[in-house]
Amino acid sequence: MNPSTNGYHPRKRANHHTVVAIVEDKPGVLMRVASLFRRRGFNIESLTVGHSEMPGLSRMTIVVDGDSAPVEQVEKQLYKLIDVIKVSDLSNEDIVARELAMIKVRCNNVNRHELLDIASVFRADVVDIATNSIILQVVGDEDKIDGLIKMCEPYGIRELSRTGRIAMVRGTKTTTVHEPEPERIARIHQTQGRRVEGDLPFSSD
Amino acid sequence: MARMTGAQMVLECLQREGVEVIFGYPGGVVLPLYDTLPQYPGIRHILVRHEQGAAHMADGYARASGRMGVCLGTSGPGATNLVTGICTAWMDSVPVFALTGNVSRALLGKDGFQEADITGITHSITKHNYLVMRPEEIPLTIREAAHICRTGRPGPVLVDIPKDVFQESAEFDWPERVHLRGYRPTYEGHAGMIRRAAELIDQARRPIIIAGHGVIWSDAQEELVALAEKAEIPVITTFLGIGAFPEAHRLSYGWLGMHGMFYANMAADNADLVIGVGMRFDDRAMGRFKDFNPGVKIIHIDIDPAEIGKNFPTAVPIVGSAKNVLPRLTEHVREAKHPEWLQWIDQVREEHPSLHIRESRRMLPQYVVRTLYEETEGNATIVTGVGQHQMWAGQHYFYKRPRQLISSGGLGTMGFELPGAIGAQVALPEAEVWAICGDGGFQMTMQELAVVVDENLPLKIAIFNNGYLGMVRQWQQLFYDRNFVAVAMTQPDFCKIADAYGIRAIRVETKAEVAPAIREARAYPGPILLDFMIDQEENVWPMVPAGAALSETIEAPAEELAR
Structure with missing residues (x-):
């Protein structure tokens, strides 16, 4: 094993499926989804979550290993969670899928130029530079990122961090939800279960 | 506000x-x-x-x-x-x-x-x-x-x-309506799927309905009977589905599974079409998945879409409640008769009756359940724990109505019997409720006897006392070469325990005492505990051995029947 890669080997992605779930932006949702996958034995390749275009709703992009479970079961089980509003399987869609990675690579005055050349081929940005290391930031599909990682390996990778895939269907089709809640209910839903701000009275029972 | x-x-x-x-x-x-x-x-x-x-x-x-x-x-x-x-x-x-x-x-x-x-x-x-x-x-x-x-x-x-x-x-601030974007159960059932299901039923030569707990929860017993009668489809239930179809009906063939009736298992395994209604094709019911009835077509009606296709590929999935789907399906199917198919199952039943109780001087647990059935004229609500007594209560009592048998099926929770029965008696204060308890399970939750007294519930408690964790003992006998480990139990005097709570108790030690004790319990207006000292080594039959297919159901071996 090449010690500089910390044993990192790109995984085969033969049967990976991209599933997008629109979920309530509430405490515990990530745990519910993660615990569902664990319990049912569905393998997650990556899971990415963040705010969406809809207030109170987050968009989760999950890459599932289709060998571990039929994607249909994954979808149905996700739908059973009350906080999951919509699930879209993008496996058979024409999608744009991207991931961002930051790679901290060992380098010195002698070989820094080589690294910069490699970075420019991959259209990676240099976001930090120091005497003995450099951070490259690259956006692309997994193959492209794997390719850059492979090129950096001989120099020695000090640290690698990847965001996991996010994806969108090409064209006008979306995974959005068109169903606003009544204002009164939305107000409670958006605070439901969240910590109250400020000092709370202390009492021990 | x-x-x-x-x-x-x-x-x-x-x-x-x-x-x-x-x-x-x-x-x-x-x-x-x-x-x-x-x-x-x-x-x-x-x-x-x-x-x-x-x-x-x-x-x-x-x-x-x-x-x-x-x-x-x-x-x-x-x-x-x-x-x-x-x-x-x-x-x-x-x-x-x-x-x-x-x-x-x-x-x-x-x-x-x-x-x-x-x-x-x-x-x-x-x-x-x-x-x-x-x-x-x-x-x-x-x-x-x-x-x-x-x-x-x-x-x-x-x-x-x-x-x-x-x-x-x-x-x-009381909200009049609930608004949950992520929760919209489907009750109706897809019209196209219902038509396709009806076509499959019309074409089937050996159809069978497997009815589950969902039929009971959607209150669809009548609707189920109507479908079964119109297309003359034999009905078996899952263990939790007991009561979903009246067991005295001519189309009723008992229930299937690990300790289901031999003929029910064979019927499920030889059908050309299985119509699963409100059930989830659980492993205890279906045996080894990959060897269940190769070539069978499955119509699966369930309110939970995630159950469909989970364990078996489904020819026609129908997501909806049994209450809504069954009448529409009945409307679409043609009237039919399946005399050959029914005869085939009848013949299997004749050859392998499964529920026959042999003559014996011993107090067989099956006999206790059957006597209870006869004495109560099949009207009591039965709540069980988990283990051998649970299976006997499912087999040898014959149920007429939904919600008549209450038992922990999926999780198999020992100790459910007494508190479960208390809950049932609170819900049905006028009903005759019998808690059929294992001697092991009873001790897991017997402290709730105090609630029976507090609330003055007229609960009838029957303990099936064989001094063993019977089902575990049965498995050790059959699958672990009679290496009996940690199954014999020194039981307390259950009558004294009842007495300590101020509950009347009768110990029943011989076969001859069974019926009189049950009569006495029924005549007594308050709570009463019967400690049945049943035969110690009786096993539950038929049985699908762990990991086997339904077609491998075995019946009581001759040496056990000779006991």
């Missing part, structure tokens, strides 16, 4: 949801709620002796009545003691509403005294759960939780409320 404390809101909401009984146990953080209880005389609180009992009672109450059962525990151990009961309800899709207190908000996450992350713990065994952080969230939360609990495929929910949220006041 009125200003109320969180505790008042909780009780006000439960009352508006139609809750009449809470099975609970007090403790530090739920004291504000208990303090408020007297203001709501419409809600009857039943004090249990262990929170597990509270959850099982809420469960038994729900299964017997079809209504939501409510249990209540304090934080920490109170909440964790509910877990077994919540999981029991979860596996069997029973609407149990669990309410727990938690430490005050300032202490949450700080490992305060008696803090347990009960919402985290119960994520995977509830339909949904809530941690309520503000009193103004209470009305919407309880309304949503009760809605989720009762609708669609029913199931447990949990609402966890910190102590200071019970104490804080806010405006009470």
Whole structure:
């Protein structure tokens, strides 16, 4: 094993499926989804979550290993969670899928130029530079990122961090939800279960 | 709108949801709620002796009545003691509403005294759960939780409320409607799928209906009978589906599974079309999946889309409630007769009767159940624990109506019998309820005898006492080369235990005493315990050995029948 890669080997992605779930932006949702996958034995390749275009709703992009479970079961089980509003399987869609990675690579005055050349081929940005290391930031599909990682390996990778895939269907089709809640209910839903701000009275029972 | 404390809101909401009984146990953080209880005389609180009992009672109450059962525990151990009961309800899709207190908000996450992350713990065994952080969230939360609990495929929910949220006041704002974007159960059933299913039924030469718990929960017994009669389809049930189809009906062929009737297993295994209604093709029912009836076509009707295709590929999936789907299916199918197919099953039944009880001087447990059936004319509500006695109670009592047999099927929770029966008796105060208990399971929850006395319930308790963990002993005998380890139990004197609680008890030691004892128990107006000293080494037959296929069902070996 090449010690500089910390044993990192790109995984085969033969049967990976991209599933997008629109979920309530509430405490515990990530745990519910993660615990569902664990319990049912569905393998997650990556899971990415963040705010969406809809207030109170987050968009989760999950890459599932289709060998571990039929994607249909994954979808149905996700739908059973009350906080999951919509699930879209993008496996058979024409999608744009991207991931961002930051790679901290060992380098010195002698070989820094080589690294910069490699970075420019991959259209990676240099976001930090120091005497003995450099951070490259690259956006692309997994193959492209794997390719850059492979090129950096001989120099020695000090640290690698990847965001996991996010994806969108090409064209006008979306995974959005068109169903606003009544204002009164939305107000409670958006605070439901969240910590109250400020000092709370202390009492021990 | 009125200003109320969180505790008042909780009780006000439960009352508006139609809750009449809470099975609970007090403790530090739920004291504000208990303090408020007297203001709501419409809600009857039943004090249990262990929170597990509270959850099982809420469960038994729900299964017997079809209504939501409510249990209540304090934080920490109170909440964790509910877990077994919540999981029991979860596996069997029973609407149990669990309410727990938690430490005050300032202490949450700080490992305060008696803090347990009960919402985290119960994520995977509830339909949904809530941690309520503000009193103004209470009305919407309880309304949503009760809605989720009762609708669609029913199931447990949990609402966890910190102590200071019970104490804080806010405006009470009752939402008339529930609006959940992520929860829309499908009741109707797809018209095209129903037509396709009808076509398959019309073409089938050996169709069979397997009816499950869902038929009972959607109250669709009549609709099921109508379909079976119109197309002359034999009906078998799952263990939890017992009662979904009247067992005296000419098209009834018992129930299938590990200890199901031989002919039911063979019918399922030789059918060319299986119509699964409100059931989930569980491993205990279907045997080894890959060898179940190769070539069979499956129509699967269930309200939970995730059940369809989970264990078996389905030819026609219909997502909807049995109550709605069955009549529409009946409308579309042609009237038909299947004399050859019925004859075939009848013949198997004649050759392998399964439910025949042999002549014996011993007190056979099957005989006790059958005598109970005869004495009660098949009208009693039976609640069981888990193990051999459960299987005998399923086999040798014949059930007429839904909700007549109440038992922990999916989770297989020993100790369910007594609290489950208490819940059922509370729901049906006029009914004759028998708790059929294992001698092992009874000791897991027997402290609830105190509740029987407190509430003056006329419960009949029958202990099947063989001094063994019988089902485990049976497995050790059959599959572990008679290496009996940790199954023989020194039992206490159950009659003295009953006596200590002030409950009348009779020990039944011979076969001749069985019927008189049952008659005496029935004639006695109060609670009574019968300690049946049954034959010690009787096994449950037929049996699909662990990991075997339904076609490999074995019957009682000759040497056992000669005993």
